[in-house]
Every structure is written in structure tokens, then in C-alpha cells.
Amino acid sequence: xxxxxxxxxxxxxxxxxxxxxxxxxxxxxxxxxxxxxxxxxxxxxxxxxxxxxxxxxxxxxxxxxxxxxxxxxxxxxxxxxxxxxxxxxxxxxxxxxxxxxxxxxxxxxxxxxxxxxxxxxxxxxxxxxxxxxxxxxxxxxxxxxxxxxxxxxxxxxxxxxxxxxxxxxxxxxxxxxxxxxxxxxxxxxxxxxxxxxxxxxxxxxxxxxxxxxxxxxxxxxxxxxxxxxxxxxxxxxxxxxxxxxxxxxxxxxxxxxxxxxxxxxxxxxxxxxxxxxxxxxxxxxxxxxxxxxxxxxxxxxxxxxxxxxx
Numbered sequence: 604x605x606x607x608x609x610x611x612x613x614x615x616x617x618x619x620x621x622x623x624x625x626x627x628x629x630x631x632x633x634x635x636x637x638x639x640x641x642x643x644x645x646x647x648x649x650x651x652x653x654x655x656x657x658x659x660x661x662x663x664x665x666x667x668x669x670x671x672x673x674x675x676x677x678x679x680x681x682x683x684x685x686x687x688x689x690x691x692x693x694x695x696x697x698x699x700x701x702x703x704x705x706x707x708x709x710x711x712x713x714x715x716x717x718x719x720x721x722x723x724x725x726x727x728x729x730x731x732x733x734x735x736x737x738x739x740x741x742x743x744x745x746x747x748x749x750x751x752x753x754x755x756x757x758x759x760x761x762x763x764x765x766x767x768x769x770x771x772x773x774x775x776x777x778x779x780x781x782x783x784x785x786x787x788x789x790x791x792x793x794x795x796x797x798x799x800x801x802x803x804x805x806x807x808x809x810x811x812x813x814x815x816x817x818x819x820x821x822x823x824x825x826x827x828x829x830x831x832x833x834x835x836x837x838x839x840x841x842x843x844x845x846x847x848x849x850x851x852x853x854x855x856x857x858x859x860x861x862x863x864x865x866x867x868x869x870x871x872x873x874x875x876x877x878x879x880x881x882x883x884x885x886x887x888x889x890x891x892x893x894x895x896x897x898x899x900x901x902x903x904x905x906x907x908x909x910x911x912x913x
Contacts, residue, residue: 604668604771605638609692610659611675611685611708612643616651617757618673618702624764627780628772636772640667642692644685652676662688669767670696674704674757678726678733686712700752700767702760709753710734719748723756761786809834810848813841818860821884825857857884862898865891869903870910876903 606625608618625637643649646661652675670692689712693699701709706722707730709715716736721727727741740746745754745763747770754763761784769777816833817825830853831841845853865883868874877888885891892902899906 604636605640605666606669606671607640607642607662607665607667607692607696609642609662609670609672609689609708610649610651610657611673611681612649613675613679614649614651614673615676615703615757616653616655618705618760620758621671621702621760621764623784624761624768624780627783628768628776631776631779631783632772644682644688662692665692665695667692667696668698670699671760672699672701672705672708674702674707674722676704678704678707678729681708681711690714698750698752698767700754700763702754702763703757706730706753707733709751710737714751718751719746720751720753721746721755722753806848807844809836810845813845814856814860817857818864821857821861821864822882823884825884827853858894859898861885861891862894865895865903866899866906869907879903 606622608622619641622639625639628636641649641657641659642662642665643659644662646659648656649659650656670689672689686708689708693709693712693714699709699714701722703723704726706715706720707726709720710730710733715734719738719740720730720734721740721743722730724741727739731737731739743755744759745752745766747766752763752767754760765777765781765786768780813830813833817830823829827838827842830845831838834841834844836844842853845856849856851859861883865879865885868879868882869876872879874882876891880886880888880891883891885894888903895901895903895906
């Protein structure tokens with residue numbers, strides 16, 4: 604399968620990280636599943652946002668299995684010539700995709716009308732205004748709408764590529780590639796772009812270790828004493844250090860982690876609300892319902908209905 608990355612002038616270099624997933628799919632399978640190429644409007648040298656250049660081939664009249672459009676640091680108008688070649692290449696490709704703000708190029712080319720799409724959360728509203736006929740899902744890692752795939756921020760391009768590997772050759776190969784990429788967890792497309800661990804922003808390894816421990820043991824009560832033991836601190840020292848680093852007391856932070864895990868299960872599993880509450884460590888479904896209302900302004904059943912509708 605020929606994977607072609609279309610590079611607009613000033614493309615963000617992180618968008619090419621997705622190429623590693625296809626490369627490692629080849630080595631993991633022990634055979635060449637994918638060929639990777641870099642393309643531009645006219646071919647030749649194309650500078651990225653840092654000014655470093657990469658050699659490309661002309662995209663015109665190239666039959667690609669998958670066309671992936673890389674984004675810019677921030678959306679900007681695209682040359683009409685590149686848009687014309689993008690439309691032509693997309694017509695020949697089995698599937699077309701974008702990484703981050705690459706969705707804006709697809710939108711300018713008229714390829715997003717009537718489609719479910721996503722992009723970086725910072726630019727989601729702008730994309731919706733630019734392409735009112737599209738359904739922009741601002742809080743998704745990636746969206747697969749038939750032959751069209753779009754991803755959120757630059758690292759989400761890796762998740763999108765892993766999703767393609769899974770669609771092409773199965774979940775086992777995708778999991779192997781994710782492990783080789785040292786991806787902590789292959790995020791499903793429907794997962795939120797926002798991470799509770801990232802928002803809590805632990806600065807020290809000690810507190811980060813506690814957060815990692817908590818996320819892996821959400822079914823446990825996770826008392827301050829237990830978490831303090833993980834940090835090798837007294838409960839009082841731990842509570843003070845934790846709150847200073849994360850800006851939240853331990854109980855509030857643990858609830859955030861539980862809600863994040865529960866939301867993913869609500870959106871993507873067939874478990875009942877009661878089963879999810881226990882899996883995420885809530886004492887009962889009512890306690891989880893109140894936590895959802897605080898976090899999202901709606902109960903788990905409403906979150907599930909919206910996920911199924913989309």
C-alpha cells in the first residue's frame with residue numbers, strides 16, 4: 604500500500620511522526636506492507652516550519668492507496684494550484700486523511716462537506732466556521748468517516764496511523780507497533796483530546812509516579828495513606844506536595860482520573876453504567892453520575908447517546 608504524505612510549504616515536521624507507524628508495521632510483519640513517499644505541488648525541496656527541507660515528488664497523477672495531508676503550525680490560505688492537485692490525488696486514493704490543521708487544506712479543497720471530521724481543539728471552531736457543511740467533532744483524537752480520516756493535534760497522527768494499520772491488518776499488529784513506538788496506550792479515535800494526567804501537570808517524578816499508580820489501580824479505594832506510601836512520604840507531606848504540584852487535592856485529582864476512564868468506557872463499551880462505575884472505582888452509579896454532571900454537565904447516559912449518534 605502506497606502511503607503518500609502531502610507537504611504544504613511550512614508544514615509542521617511532527618506531522619511526519621505518523622510515518623513511523625507504517626514503517627514499524629513493515630518490520631513487525633516481516634514483509635513490506637506499506638511504501639511511504641513524500642509529495643508536494645511541484646516536487647523538489649519543501650521547507651518545514653523550522654526551515655529545514657525535505658525532498659518530495661510531484662503529487663499530480665500519482666495513484667496512492669492513502670493520501671495524508673500534513674498541517675501547518677496555524678491554518679493559512681492554501682495556493683489554488685496545490686488545492687487542485689490535492690483534489691485530483693484524493694479522487695485516485697482509496698482513503699484520504701489529515702493530521703492536525705491539515706484538515707483546513709481538505710476543507711479548502713471541498714473534501715469535508717457533509718463529513719464528520721476533527722482537528723486540533725484550538726482550531727476546531729475556526730474549521731467549523733470555514734467549512735459549515737462539515738460536522739466538526741472538537742473533542743476527538745481522530746475521526747474515521749468512511750474513506751476520510753482526520754486527526755487532532757500532531758501526535759494524534761500516530762493514533763490515526765495505528766488505526767489505519769488496525770483497519771488494514773488487524774488489532775494484533777497495531778498493538779505490536781504501538782508497543783514498539785513506546786506509546787503508553789493506543790488511543791481510540793473517540794477518546795477525548797484532553798488528558799487528566801496532562802492537565803494535572805505533575806512536575807516531579809514522585810508525584811507523576813503516584814498519578815500513574817492511581818490510573819492503573821482505579822478500582823481500589825486509593826486513600827491518601829496508600830498514595831503517600833507510593834510517594835514515600837507521610838500523608839500530610841504527600842497531600843501538601845501533591846496539591847502544590849497539581850493545584851488540586853488528591854481526592855479531586857483521583858475523581859478526574861476516574862471520570863476520564865469512565866467516559867471512555869461509556870462511549871466505547873457495552874458495559875452498563877453500574878458496571879462502568881465499579882470498573883472506574885466509583886462506589887456506585889449515583890456517585891459516578893454526580894461526577895459526570897460536575898465534569899461534563901450531563902449524566903453518563905447522555906454522553907453515551909451523543910457518542911452513538913456520532
